[in-house]
Amino acid sequence: MIDLYTWTTPNGRKVSILLEELGVEYTAHPINIGKDEQKTPEFLAISPNNKIPAIVDRETDVALMESGAIMWYLADKYNKFLPTDSTGRARVMEWLMWQMGGLGPMAGQAHHFLHFNPGKAPYAEDRYRTEVRRLYDVLNKRLTGRDYICDEYSIADMAIWPWVSRHEWQQISLEEYPSVRAWYQRLLAREAVQKGYHVPKVMGEIPQG
Numbered sequence: 001m002i003d004l005y006t007w008t009t010p011n012g013r014k015v016s017i018l019l020e021e022l023g024v025e026y027t028a029h030p031i032n033i034g035k036d037e038q039k040t041p042e043f044l045a046i047s048p049n050n051k052i053p054a055i056v057d058r059e060t061d062v063a064l065m066e067s068g069a070i071m072w073y074l075a076d077k078y079n080k081f082l083p084t085d086s087t088g089r090a091r092v093m094e095w096l097m098w099q100m101g102g103l104g105p106m107a108g109q110a111h112h113f114l115h116f117n118p119g120k121a122p123y124a125e126d127r128y129r130t131e132v133r134r135l136y137d138v139l140n141k142r143l144t145g146r147d148y149i150c151d152e153y154s155i156a157d158m159a160i161w162p163w164v165s166r167h168e169w170q171q172i173s174l175e176e177y178p179s180v181r182a183w184y185q186r187l188l189a190r191e192a193v194q195k196g197y198h199v200p201k202v203m204g205e206i207p208q209g
């Protein structure tokens with residue numbers, strides 16, 4: 001049994017989508033970051049960096065923060081969505097790290113400056129708009145001629161997809177990135193992706209791409 005501490009953001013949805021895909025039993029605990037619930041001592045005891053998502057594995061009492069580490073742990077534990085051969089595994093890790101160190105932080109800044117605070121910092125708007133477009137170009141090239149980021153559907157897809165679902169906040173039209181769009185819609189058709197998106201609560205329709 002897994003306890004998931006989460007909110008309706010891309011980093012939170014990465015883990016709920018994986019848990020839905022794995023079909024394991026879990027309880028989602030909403031941590032409303034708009035109300036600073038991530039700063040309570042109870043939550044800090046689980047997630048010392050005061051950010052969602054976090055999990056506690058009740059079978060082992062392991063508490064984990066950082067969505068990439070959580071996905072790796074769960075994929076390893078249930079032996080799914082992460083290849084066991086070293087090259088296949090490294091390739092999935094490569095794209096998981098690309099999301100954790102590139103797309104996530106850069107798109108997060110794009111949300112901050114372009115979506116929530118437009119007009120306040122033209123330099124920052126230009127910087128993050130340009131960098132996010134570069135990352136979509138990289139992703140589009142990777143996905144051209146492939147159904148998934150790596151050879152098979154993996155945690156790399158599940159980590160990247162929720163960030164792409166916020167493309168409108170990043171001032172990105174998926175029409176400009178046809179391979180990303182086809183992949184986005186391929187994942188959107190999955191029941192587990194739809195269910196995981198709406199954890200811990202429904203916050204509007206899923207963008208259709």
Ligand SMILES: N[C@@H](CCC(=O)N[C@@H](CS)C(=O)NCC(=O)O)C(=O)O
Nearest residue numbers: 009011033050051052053066067068
């Ligand atoms: N690198 C972390 C980032 C987590 C993160 O930025 N979480 C955001 C929501 S998506 C958060 O909890 N923000 C609350 C805050 O910064 O106080 C991960 O991937 O888990």
